Ligand code: NAP
């Protein structure tokens with residue numbers, strides 16, 4: 001039997017408000033989760049505002065979900081009632097294609113089923129995200145939250161954490177590697193913490209120096225304001241890897257000029273508008289421009305276990321559901337240090 005639960009949904013690009021949604025009853029493979037906390041990712045805002053194409057309203061966004069298992073289907077072996085768990089950006093995939101086999105479900109050839117605004121193959125509905133009291137997810141897409149991570153701080157790891165961990169891991173950030181992080185927001189601050197934990201030297205490129213002290217305190221070795229044009233000549237050809245987390249379309253030339261020969265610039269920011277680059281900025285020094293989307297389920301679990309072991313947590317501000325629209329405005333003005341997390345009990 002499906003059941004109703006309270007949620008906070010976007011009813012138009014301008015507004016979120018309380019709504020009621022229906023969740024399917026857990027099938028044999030499903031885990032029912034009482035959601036305790038949900039992070040606000042900038043992707044939620046892009047989606048609510050229909051910046052990435054057509055959003056189906058009303059829509060409940062939220063893909064940084066942390067909660068407690070409240071029900072398990074009869075074939076569920078990985079979880080039991082009472083376990084602390086998380087759900088990130090995906091809730092299913094084909095599990096048969098080459099990418100799914102390789103543990104890269106986020107690149108499923110048949111189409112990853114995202115946590116919201118996707119068609120759910122299990123019941124044909126449009127998936128609804130984590131700004132809600134409950135969610136029902138196949139056990140294969142549920143993550144274990146290590147005991148050492150409080151649930152409120154676990155939530156942002158489900159997207160911001162893995163989105164930075166995956167490229168750091170793939171491009172082998174570690175001792176002796178110099179990493180640059182562009183944009184010191186929700187994703188960016190996790191990039192600093194994770195790159196440091198992996199042993200790299202980290203520089204933040206922010207628009208201003210307003211968060212510099214905090215950046216250095218959170219582990220950055222250097223922090224520069226891109227409003228100062230001299231920054232780019234000083235950092236010329238310095239980095240092995242630069243990850244761009246900026247939510248707007250910014251010119252990349254100057255950052256590409258900061259890469260060493262064969263260095264990589266990885267675009268994770270997903271602005272509405274295209275990026276413009278000159279081919280010469282890639283040809284010079286044979287540098288690469290890549291993209292990266294979240295990370296696979298096994299990789300996400302690996303990141304969570306690392307965060308649990310090394311006590312790497314996001315910096316969060318807990319808010320009631322009624323504050324979501326205001327929180328969005330503050331995210332757009334870069335006025336959050338560094339992730340809003342909704343306390344679902346306020347729903
Ligand atoms: P966020 O907290 O708003 O951080 C973005 C940061 O970018 C801001 O804090 C700001 O940093 C900088 N910024 C914003 N506007 C700028 C502008 N016009 N020019 C230069 N810098 C600007 O957002 P987030 O949650 O970290 O997400 C960032 C982006 O990644 C979004 O586009 C989101 O959709 C995308 N995303 C992608 C993936 C993926 O899998 N690829 C996953 C999650 C999110 P400073 O204040 O330091 O300048």
Ligand code: ZN
Nearest residue numbers: 041043159160
């Ligand atoms: Zn996200």
Ligand code: ZN
Nearest residue numbers: 094097100108
């Ligand atoms: Zn697949």
